[in-house]
Amino acid sequence: xxxxxxxxxxxxxxxxxxxxxxxxxxxxxxxxxxxxxxxxxxxxxxxxxxxxxxxxxxxxxxxxxxxxxxxxxxxxxxxxxxxx
Amino acid sequence: xxxxxxxxxxxxxxxxxxxxxxxxxxxxxxxxxxxxxxxxxxxxxxxxxxxxxxxxxxxxxxxxxxxxxxxxxxxxxxxxxxxxxxxxxxxxxxxxxxxxxxxxxxxxxxxxxxxxxxxxxxxxxxxxxxxxxxxxxxxxxxxxxxxxxxxxxxxxxxxxxxxxxxxxxxxxxxxxxxxxxxxxxxxxxxxxxxxxxxxxxxxxxxxxxxxxxxxxxxxxxxxxxxxxxxxxxxxxxxxxxxxxxxxxxxxxxxxxxxxxxxxxxxxxxxxxxxxxxxxxxxxxxxxxxxxxxxxxxxxxxxxxxxxxxxxxxxxxxxxxxxxxxxxxxxxxxxxxxxxxxxxxxxxxxx
Numbered sequence: 001x002x003x004x005x006x007x008x009x010x011x012x013x014x015x016x017x018x019x020x021x022x023x024x025x026x027x028x029x030x031x032x033x034x035x036x037x038x039x040x041x042x043x044x045x046x047x048x049x050x051x052x053x054x055x056x057x058x059x060x061x062x063x064x065x066x067x068x069x070x071x072x073x074x075x076x077x078x079x080x081x082x083x084x
Numbered sequence: 085x086x087x088x089x090x091x092x093x094x095x096x097x098x099x100x101x102x103x104x105x106x107x108x109x110x111x112x113x114x115x116x117x118x119x120x121x122x123x124x125x126x127x128x129x130x131x132x133x134x135x136x137x138x139x140x141x142x143x144x145x146x147x148x149x150x151x152x153x154x155x156x157x158x159x160x161x162x163x164x165x166x167x168x169x170x171x172x173x174x175x176x177x178x179x180x181x182x183x184x185x186x187x188x189x190x191x192x193x194x195x196x197x198x199x200x201x202x203x204x205x206x207x208x209x210x211x212x213x214x215x216x217x218x219x220x221x222x223x224x225x226x227x228x229x230x231x232x233x234x235x236x237x238x239x240x241x242x243x244x245x246x247x248x249x250x251x252x253x254x255x256x257x258x259x260x261x262x263x264x265x266x267x268x269x270x271x272x273x274x275x276x277x278x279x280x281x282x283x284x285x286x287x288x289x290x291x292x293x294x295x296x297x298x299x300x301x302x303x304x305x306x307x308x309x310x311x312x313x314x315x316x317x318x319x320x321x322x323x324x325x326x327x328x329x330x331x332x333x334x335x336x337x338x339x340x341x342x343x344x345x346x347x348x349x350x351x352x353x354x355x356x357x358x359x360x361x362x363x364x365x366x367x368x369x370x371x372x373x374x375x376x377x378x379x380x381x382x383x384x385x386x387x388x389x390x391x392x393x394x395x396x397x398x399x400x401x402x403x404x405x406x407x408x409x410x411x412x413x414x415x416x417x418x419x420x421x422x423x424x425x426x427x428x429x430x431x432x433x434x
Contacts, residue, residue, distance in 0.1 A: 001233050001234050001237075002233070003229050003230060003233060003284065005219075005227070012397075012398070014398070016375045017371055017375070017397060017398070018368075018371050018372060018375055021371075040153075040284065040287050040288060040291070041152075041227075041283060041284065041287055042368065043100070043366050043367045043368070044366025044367075044392050044397070045221075045223060045225065045366065045390055045392065046223065046390070046391070046392065047366075047391070047392050047393070047396030047397070053366070053392075053396070053397075056221065058227060058284055060233070060288070
């Protein structure tokens with residue numbers, strides 16, 4: 001098991017955000033860290049006109065480590081912003 | 085016979101962790117706002133970042149102390165809160181804590197047993213150092229990592245097997261007394277560099293165990309700072325940050341998966357208001373409430389390093405200049421007043 005950050009941009013559309021955000025985040029987590037990744041924390045940390053919403057999260061990756069876990073440096077920093 | 089008493093209006097107070105909120109971004113300095121909102125609502129759900137002031141705490145039966153992972157699920161209607169008379173709080177110590185510092189923490193637990201009558205124990209030490217690392221993102225918000233999350237979860241399992249119904253975690257955090265970030269925090273102008281890592285620890289454990297959890301960092305004492313900001317002062321009072329965690333957990337509600345049938349439960353769909361900083365509305369709990377139509381009170385006078393406001397997210401909010409005004413709006417909702425009637429100009433009917 002390991003932790004790693006995730007940072008992605010999301011293009012909002014009219015209507016409720018959560019029903020589209022959550023599947024998008026889950027897919028982004030899987031794309032970055034594989035099928036054993038799940039979201040521990042996430043939040044929207046910026047809203048930039050023309051670019052969308054910045055989503056930052058901490059992922060937990062269960063089970064055997066993948067190649068990305070052997071990097072000497074962690075990936076781009078993430079800014080979890082949920083209550084503790 | 086019908087009662088003339090006004091029913092409580094269950095209200096959620098969120099002050100995000102590790103983003104430098106002017107109110108609640110320091111050492112439990114959101115507590116006065118929580119107390120006021122509890123009085124206005126009669127029932128407040130909030131999280132340890134708001135309530136924890138190291139050696140200082142406030143116990144109020146109207147306030148429900150719920151860690152962030154569980155809070156998000158409560159707001160989404162997936163967990164119910166079941167008030168209890170008391171929890172049996174197990175202590176989970178990081179193996180990296182030095183013997184003298186560990187003894188300080190054990191003595192805090194003994195004091196809470198002897199002087200407050202709390203049910204505390206058993207005590208478990210992780211089978212490997214947790215390896216806490218602190219990180220800061222490009223916007224200045226804090227987060228953190230653990231080298232051995234598996235050791236944390238195993239220790240939690242041992243506590244539950246030994247009879248604990250809630251878990252207080254104490255992890256050894258890195259000391260960095262000379263850092264600019266710490267100096268800024270102690271002088272009231274920075275982000276709490278520890279808070280993000282604390283949230284990672286408590287979220288992991290809460291998700292894994294399904295019981296109330298909260299975290300206190302173990303650190304060496306800091307040198308005196310004559311310019312200390314009052315909002316950070318609670319962390320200078322003792323050898324540990326543990327008392328508030330033990331008190332908070334001692335009456336934290338049980339967490340039940342929905343649909344929960346236990347009598348007296350509080351359900352997410354009973355929330356009548358949510359209060360959050362106007363520039364930090366992009367968290368799961370706030371979005372879940374807002375999208376269900378729960379009135380969202382956005383507090384302007386609580387700036388932080390983020391600027392994620394209602395307009396960017398397409399949310400309708402009730403604006404409040406500060407927490408005193410937010411409490412007034414909660415009281416208005418509780419009394420059945422239309423908040424719009426309190427603002428000017430008052431728009432006419434369509």
